Amino acid sequence: MSQGIQYAVDSIAFGSLFALMALALALLFGVMGLMNFAYGELIMAGAFTMYYTRGAGWGAMIGMTILVVTVLSLLMELIAFRPVRRASPVTLLVTSFAVSYGLQQLGWMTVGKGPQKGVEPYPFLTKQLDVSGVLVSRLTIITVIVTIVLLVGMTLLLKRTTLGIQLRASTEDFRMAQLVGVKANWVISAAFGITGLLASAVAILYVLRTGAVDPEIGRGPLLVAFVGGVIGGLGSLPGAALGGFVLGAIINALQAVLPTTLASHTQLFAFLAVIAILVFQPEGLVAVRSGFLTRIWRRLRRPVVAEEAAA
Amino acid sequence: MLRLADVSVSYGRIAAVQELSLEVKEGELVGLVGHNGAGKSTTLWTIAGVLRPSSGDVTFAGRSIVGLSPDAILRLGISLVPENRRIFGRLTVGENLRIGTSARKDRKQAEADIEKMCERFPVLGSFLDRSGSKLSGGEQQQLAIARALLSRPKLLLLDEPTLGLAPLIVDQVFEILQELREEGVTMLLVEQNAARTIEVANRTYVMRSGGRIAFHGTAQELATMGDFEAAYIGMAP
Numbered sequence: 001m002s003q004g005i006q007y008a009v010d011s012i013a014f015g016s017l018f019a020l021m022a023l024a025l026a027l028l029f030g031v032m033g034l035m036n037f038a039y040g041e042l043i044m045a046g047a048f049t050m051y052y053t054r055g056a057g058w059g060a061m062i063g064m065t066i067l068v069v070t071v072l073s074l075l076m077e078l079i080a081f082r083p084v085r086r087a088s089p090v091t092l093l094v095t096s097f098a099v100s101y102g103l104q105q106l107g108w109m110t111v112g113k114g115p116q117k118g119v120e121p122y123p124f125l126t127k128q129l130d131v132s133g134v135l136v137s138r139l140t141i142i143t144v145i146v147t148i149v150l151l152v153g154m155t156l157l158l159k160r161t162t163l164g165i166q167l168r169a170s171t172e173d174f175r176m177a178q179l180v181g182v183k184a185n186w187v188i189s190a191a192f193g194i195t196g197l198l199a200s201a202v203a204i205l206y207v208l209r210t211g212a213v214d215p216e217i218g219r220g221p222l223l224v225a226f227v228g229g230v231i232g233g234l235g236s237l238p239g240a241a242l243g244g245f246v247l248g249a250i251i252n253a254l255q256a257v258l259p260t261t262l263a264s265h266t267q268l269f270a271f272l273a274v275i276a277i278l279v280f281q282p283e284g285l286v287a288v289r290s291g292f293l294t295r296i297w298r299r300l301r302r303p304v305v306a307e308e309a310a311a
Numbered sequence: 312m313l314r315l316a317d318v319s320v321s322y323g324r325i326a327a328v329q330e331l332s333l334e335v336k337e338g339e340l341v342g343l344v345g346h347n348g349a350g351k352s353t354t355l356w357t358i359a360g361v362l363r364p365s366s367g368d369v370t371f372a373g374r375s376i377v378g379l380s381p382d383a384i385l386r387l388g389i390s391l392v393p394e395n396r397r398i399f400g401r402l403t404v405g406e407n408l409r410i411g412t413s414a415r416k417d418r419k420q421a422e423a424d425i426e427k428m429c430e431r432f433p434v435l436g437s438f439l440d441r442s443g444s445k446l447s448g449g450e451q452q453q454l455a456i457a458r459a460l461l462s463r464p465k466l467l468l469l470d471e472p473t474l475g476l477a478p479l480i481v482d483q484v485f486e487i488l489q490e491l492r493e494e495g496v497t498m499l500l501v502e503q504n505a506a507r508t509i510e511v512a513n514r515t516y517v518m519r520s521g522g523r524i525a526f527h528g529t530a531q532e533l534a535t536m537g538d539f540e541a542a543y544i545g546m547a548p
Binding site: 166168180184 | 385386406
């Protein structure tokens with residue numbers, strides 16, 4: 001029983017990382033129709049920053065990681081995505097793949113060369129605490145607390161601030177948001193900045209959990225977050241976060257309960273569960289509001305429909 | 312205040328608006344009527360900066376606004392009430408009103424104006440915390456107009472504000488437009504309800520198929536134009 005609770009707590013911690021990632025992906029998708037496959041490379045940048053600053057102390061390591069990842073996210077928007085913002089959805093998709101692949105290869109050519117790198121586990125974090133008979137590591141507790149704080153922070157930002165209202169309006173109807181005076185550049189840059197901040201938190205917690213650092217470190221989590229966001233419903237920020245959490249938690253739980261011979265195929269079983277969810281709830285766990293498919297259709301048709309003015 | 316000079320707009324190879332010229336002077340309510348597909352909404356979207364003309368010029372207060380972004384055009388003083396309202400359904404009524412002040416820097420006055428708008432449209436004041444998607448069509452139309460007015464526009468563009476509304480609500484919308492006209496708000500009103508539009512407007516332009524202006528004038532002038540009904544198919548005599 002207590003082992004089951006341990007697995008559950010660990011799954012909650014693991015799933016909450018993917019909730020953050022899926023939320024970030026959904027935010028960018030809502031604001032500019034971009035599925036940013038280069039998001040995994042933000043995790044990579046965070047991981048390598050941690051590796052190279054691990055000797056500088058906790059504060060410096062975390063501070064530098066947040067700074068580097070957030071700045072990289074903003075630069076990604078400015079250099080790679082802003083020039084193609086008015087292009088077709090296919091162009092945006094290809095651009096995100098190109099950025100992802102380019103950054104990965106840059107990683108392999110530079111910081112990824114040589115022997116396998118990693119961040120040694122911190123005894124302070126791996127120490128297990130006995131909570132009513134359930135052994136929980138400090139890192140698990142910290143992961144849950146940090147993700148709750150970030151999710152609550154995001155909720156307050158979205159609900160209580162002018163930027164939040166503008167972001168929510170932009171994810172619902174970006175064109176109308178512009179027509180009421182929301183500045184496109186500002187909102188999109190803010191979205192990239194927020195997603196960079198979330199990526200830095202994910203990178204820190206993920207690397208502290210797994211230890212390994214390599215240029216492809218972000219690929220696996222990105223896939224889980226993306227699929228999780230889809231099953232949750234990319235048109236809804238809470239839905240995407242829920243989907244990311246559910247899928248991440250399922251994968252972690254399967255890793256714990258599957259027999260050894262099947263444990264290496266965890267993702268197979270997880271994605272079979274995804275198919276089952278989508279068969280019964282094709283619009284996602286939180287049904288997407290009406291107009292989502294219409295907006296996608298309009299975006300796909302954009303090149304043959306109208307010439308739009310510069311934003 | 313607003314001038315379109317030989318503006319043409321295309322969707323790919325389809326010419327939606329061709330060599331359209333019209334003018335809106337300060338304080339006027341100018342109507343733009345025509346049947347479905349005549350190019351009325353395309354004209355408004357072009358003025359608002361969503362579409363770019365393939366030829367011609369759009370000037371506002373003497374300055375060309377072609378190529379400016381929609382939010383930049385709003386900051387110059389042109390606000391659009393779009394067809395089908397396009398309320399942010401996931402935002403509350405209060406948030407919809409607040410986002411209407413996005414372009415303003417005078418926050419305190421903007422908050423005061425939101426309160427005044429709630430007094431002007433009492434139903435909005437009583438539903439401030441209600442989700443925009445939960446309002447009726449008429450209430451959403453009031454919210455869309457209030458949201459546009461909160462940007463303090465010099466020119467208000469309205470795209471078929473009575474579309475899909477019950478006759479009683481249509482009357483209310485036209486009453487609001489009449490009040491705004493008497494207050495001196497400059498408006499360009501696109502409508503399929505030609506009779507009511509001509510009645511309330513200072514001048515009206517009539518578009519025909521192919522996106523061209525067939526006639527324009529005051530209500531009295533239009534009444535003397537023989538082919539007016541032929542140009543606007545389906546208009547009630």
